Amino acid sequence: MRLTIQLFAAAKQFAGKGKIELELDERATVHQLREVLVAEYPELRLLLSHARVAVNADYALEDQELRPSDEIAIIPPVSGG
Amino acid sequence: MVQLTHNPIDAAAAVAHVQTSAAGAVVLFLGTTREFTEGRQTVRLSYESYPKMAERKLAELEAAACERWPIAKCVLIHRLGVVELGEASVLVAVSTPHRKEAFAAAQWLMDQIKKEVPIWKQEQWADGTAGWVHPGTEVNSADSP
Numbered sequence: 001m002r003l004t005i006q007l008f009a010a011a012k013q014f015a016g017k018g019k020i021e022l023e024l025d026e027r028a029t030v031h032q033l034r035e036v037l038v039a040e041y042p043e044l045r046l047l048l049s050h051a052r053v054a055v056n057a058d059y060a061l062e063d064q065e066l067r068p069s070d071e072i073a074i075i076p077p078v079s080g081g
Numbered sequence: 082m083v084q085l086t087h088n089p090i091d092a093a094a095a096v097a098h099v100q101t102s103a104a105g106a107v108v109l110f111l112g113t114t115r116e117f118t119e120g121r122q123t124v125r126l127s128y129e130s131y132p133k134m135a136e137r138k139l140a141e142l143e144a145a146a147c148e149r150w151p152i153a154k155c156v157l158i159h160r161l162g163v164v165e166l167g168e169a170s171v172l173v174a175v176s177t178p179h180r181k182e183a184f185a186a187a188q189w190l191m192d193q194i195k196k197e198v199p200i201w202k203q204e205q206w207a208d209g210t211a212g213w214v215h216p217g218t219e220v221n222s223a224d225s226p
Contacts, residue, residue, distance in 0.1 A: 008129060008130075008199065009213040009215065009222075010201075010215055010222035046219070046220055047215065047218060047220050050217060057131075058137070073134070073199075075131070076215045076218070077216050077217050077218055078195070078196065078197070078199055078200060078216075079195075079200070079201050079202045079213075079214035079215060079216055080128070080130075080159055080170075080171065080194055080195060080198050080201070081112045081170065081191065081194055081195040
């Protein structure tokens with residue numbers, strides 16, 4: 001399945017764009033998404049090790065399975081305030 | 082009430098919103114753009130968010146605070162885009178029957194905003210460089226603007 005992933009802040013800067021597309025196996029998990037993302041965008045490795053993944057605008061667990069309709073975002077450590 | 086805005090934060094309006102005869106205490110917190118951080122000079126900050134999730138997380142924090150303290154009214158506002166020196170980037174205003182709960186709720190809300198809400202600041206330094214702030218990482222995103 002083909003998924004669109006939103007990137008923010010330094011993740012967006014390192015990848016050079018705010019949205020990327022990844023091809024993942026059906027029912028791939030958040031953990032597997034991270035592995036594919038690092039393989040295709042090695043410049044994100046350090047930041048990803050500290051980042052959370054959001055699915056449908058909420059923080060997701062690593063074993064959560066993804067669906068083609070999910071809205072996915074990488075959330076690097078936040079710094080509001 | 083929660084809000085993300087690209088406009089200057091109106092603190093007086095927020096205080097007026099939470100001030101009510103049901104409460105005996107109002108606490109207002111403003112986070113403002115500081116010029117010097119450990120000797121390094123900032124010229125301005127720029128904030129980016131994942132708006133849909135940030136609004137959702139702010140609303141969840143407001144609901145959680147209302148469960149924990151007897152809050153009469155609550156306003157949470159975060160500004161996005163460029164915030165100049167001395168201007169407010171974030172506002173927390175709460176009213177409660179007594180002052181202890183208002184101080185405690187405002188502090189807790191601000192601490193949680195800094196941990197849970199997907200908003201990021203970019204420091205723009207006086208030396209012309211800029212960098213995203215990602216606490217707890219060694220990520221260096223400094224570049225020339």
